Amino acid sequence: MTAYRILIIDDDRLMRNSLVDLIEAAGWTAKALARATEAHLWIDQFNPDVILSDVRMPDMTGLDLLKTLPVTQPVVLISAHGDIPMAVEAMSAGAYSFVEKPYDPKRLLLILSHAAEQNQMRARNMRLRERLHQVSGLDRVLLGQTNDMHRLREAITMVGESDASVLLHGETGTGKDLVARALHDISARCDGPYVKVSAAQISAEHLAHIAQNANGGTLFLDEICACPLGVQPMLLGLIETGEVLSPGQGGVQTVDLRIISSTNEDAEQAAREGRLRRDLLYRLDGFALHLPPLRNRLDDVALLMQRFLQEFSALYEIDPPDVADADLSALLAHDWPGNVRELRNVAERRVMMARHGTGSMQDAISGTGLDPAARPGLREAVAAFERQVIGRAIQTHQGRMDDAAESLGIGRRTLNEKIVKLGLDKDSLL
Missing domain, CATH: 3.40.50.2300 (Response regulator)
Structure with a gap:
C-alpha cells in the first residue's frame, strides 16, 4: 500500500x-x-x-x-x-x-x-520528461522532425517507466544501443546497472554472472537472434521467474532486472527457421520499437549533419565547414546503408578534411578526400592535440610554467618532458 x-x-x-x-x-x-x-x-x-x-x-x-x-x-x-x-x-x-x-x-x-x-x-x-531530455547521447538518435522520429520519441516516453521487456528492431547503425540506454535512464531502474552484452557471446556458464551484474537494473541483449540455442531455455526461465542457474555458486540465483533486446533482422523469420525459440520471442517482445533507417528520413539528414559537424569541429577546434548546395545534394543522394552511424563518420571525415583545407562532402562520403599519407594515425592525432592544449595553456598563463602545469592537471616535470617530446618552442608561443 x-x-x-x-x-x-x-x-x-x-x-x-x-x-x-x-x-x-x-x-x-x-x-x-x-x-x-x-x-x-x-x-x-x-x-x-x-x-x-x-x-x-x-x-x-x-x-x-x-x-x-x-x-x-x-x-x-x-x-x-x-x-x-x-x-x-x-x-x-x-x-x-x-x-x-x-x-x-x-x-x-x-x-x-x-x-x-x-x-x-x-x-x-x-521526472520522465526531464530524464528524457537529459539522457546522454539520445539526441544522436532521436534528433529529427520526421513523423517516424516523433512516433519513436513518444513510444520511448510511454514505455520508459514500464518494467516490461522491449525488443528493438532496426538496421545496423540506427542507434539501438543508445535507445536501450535511454529506456534505462528514464526508467525507475536508472540508478541501477546497465549491462550490454552481445547475445551471440552468451554461454550457459556465464549467463548467471551477467544477470547478477545487471541485478536491480537493465540487461541489454544485442542481436538476440544470434543467441545460442542452448542458452535460450535458461534465458526464458530468467525472464519468467527471475531465476538463473549458477553452477559455480551452488544452484539457483534470484535477480531483479529488466531485459531489453535488439535485432537487425526479422525475428519472426529467425523463429520460423528455428534459430530463435518462439516462446522466448514472445517474452522478449513485450513492446516492439522500430528504429527507422536513415534513407526513410532524408528530411533529417541535413539537421543531423549540422549537429555532428558542430560536435566534431568543437573537438578538433576549427570552425564548422559550410554545407553548400552541392554538399546537401550529395547527402540526399546517398543511400546511407550504415544509417546514423555512417552519417556521423562522414561528418568526422569532413571536419578532418576541413582541418587540412581540402575535400568536399562527396569526398567525405566516398572516403577519398584525405590523402592516406596526410591522414594522421592515432599517435599523431594525440600528439597534435597535446601540442594544441599545452601551447594554449602556456599562452594563457603567459609562460608561467607552474601555473600552466597546474591548469593541465600535471606536474611541472611532466610538462617539461612533454614540451621536449612534442618539440614545442616555448618562446615562439609567447
Missing part, C-alpha cells in the same frame, strides 16, 4: 486531531497546521501529495489559499458550512474535491487517495 503524505489545515483543534488520526490509521503520513498562512512554508518542507484544508479559517480561508497555490497541487476542501455555491466556487478555483462535515471517513480517504495517486503520476511524468 502506498504511504501518501497529507498536509492538514484546520483551525479546529479537535477536528485537526481527528483528521490526523484518520490519516495515520490508513498508514499515511500527516502534518497538521492551524493556520493557512503557514501552508507555503510546510509545502516546501513536507512535500505533501495532497492538501486537505478547512474553508472557513481566520487570516486566510481555504479558498484564498487555493488561489495562491500552483495549479498542479491537489487540494481537497472540507467545511461544515458548505453549500452548493461554495462547492461550485471551490471547484472553479481548482479544488480537486469538496467534502462537507461531518465527513464519511471511507469516502474522504478514497478522495484523498485518488488525488494523491494523480499527483504522484504527474510528478513521475515530469
Whole structure:
C-alpha cells in the first residue's frame, strides 16, 4: 500500500486531531497546521501529495489559499458550512474535491487517495520528461522532425517507466544501443546497472554472472537472434521467474532486472527457421520499437549533419565547414546503408578534411578526400592535440610554467618532458 503524505489545515483543534488520526490509521503520513498562512512554508518542507484544508479559517480561508497555490497541487476542501455555491466556487478555483462535515471517513480517504495517486503520476511524468531530455547521447538518435522520429520519441516516453521487456528492431547503425540506454535512464531502474552484452557471446556458464551484474537494473541483449540455442531455455526461465542457474555458486540465483533486446533482422523469420525459440520471442517482445533507417528520413539528414559537424569541429577546434548546395545534394543522394552511424563518420571525415583545407562532402562520403599519407594515425592525432592544449595553456598563463602545469592537471616535470617530446618552442608561443 502506498504511504501518501497529507498536509492538514484546520483551525479546529479537535477536528485537526481527528483528521490526523484518520490519516495515520490508513498508514499515511500527516502534518497538521492551524493556520493557512503557514501552508507555503510546510509545502516546501513536507512535500505533501495532497492538501486537505478547512474553508472557513481566520487570516486566510481555504479558498484564498487555493488561489495562491500552483495549479498542479491537489487540494481537497472540507467545511461544515458548505453549500452548493461554495462547492461550485471551490471547484472553479481548482479544488480537486469538496467534502462537507461531518465527513464519511471511507469516502474522504478514497478522495484523498485518488488525488494523491494523480499527483504522484504527474510528478513521475515530469521526472520522465526531464530524464528524457537529459539522457546522454539520445539526441544522436532521436534528433529529427520526421513523423517516424516523433512516433519513436513518444513510444520511448510511454514505455520508459514500464518494467516490461522491449525488443528493438532496426538496421545496423540506427542507434539501438543508445535507445536501450535511454529506456534505462528514464526508467525507475536508472540508478541501477546497465549491462550490454552481445547475445551471440552468451554461454550457459556465464549467463548467471551477467544477470547478477545487471541485478536491480537493465540487461541489454544485442542481436538476440544470434543467441545460442542452448542458452535460450535458461534465458526464458530468467525472464519468467527471475531465476538463473549458477553452477559455480551452488544452484539457483534470484535477480531483479529488466531485459531489453535488439535485432537487425526479422525475428519472426529467425523463429520460423528455428534459430530463435518462439516462446522466448514472445517474452522478449513485450513492446516492439522500430528504429527507422536513415534513407526513410532524408528530411533529417541535413539537421543531423549540422549537429555532428558542430560536435566534431568543437573537438578538433576549427570552425564548422559550410554545407553548400552541392554538399546537401550529395547527402540526399546517398543511400546511407550504415544509417546514423555512417552519417556521423562522414561528418568526422569532413571536419578532418576541413582541418587540412581540402575535400568536399562527396569526398567525405566516398572516403577519398584525405590523402592516406596526410591522414594522421592515432599517435599523431594525440600528439597534435597535446601540442594544441599545452601551447594554449602556456599562452594563457603567459609562460608561467607552474601555473600552466597546474591548469593541465600535471606536474611541472611532466610538462617539461612533454614540451621536449612534442618539440614545442616555448618562446615562439609567447
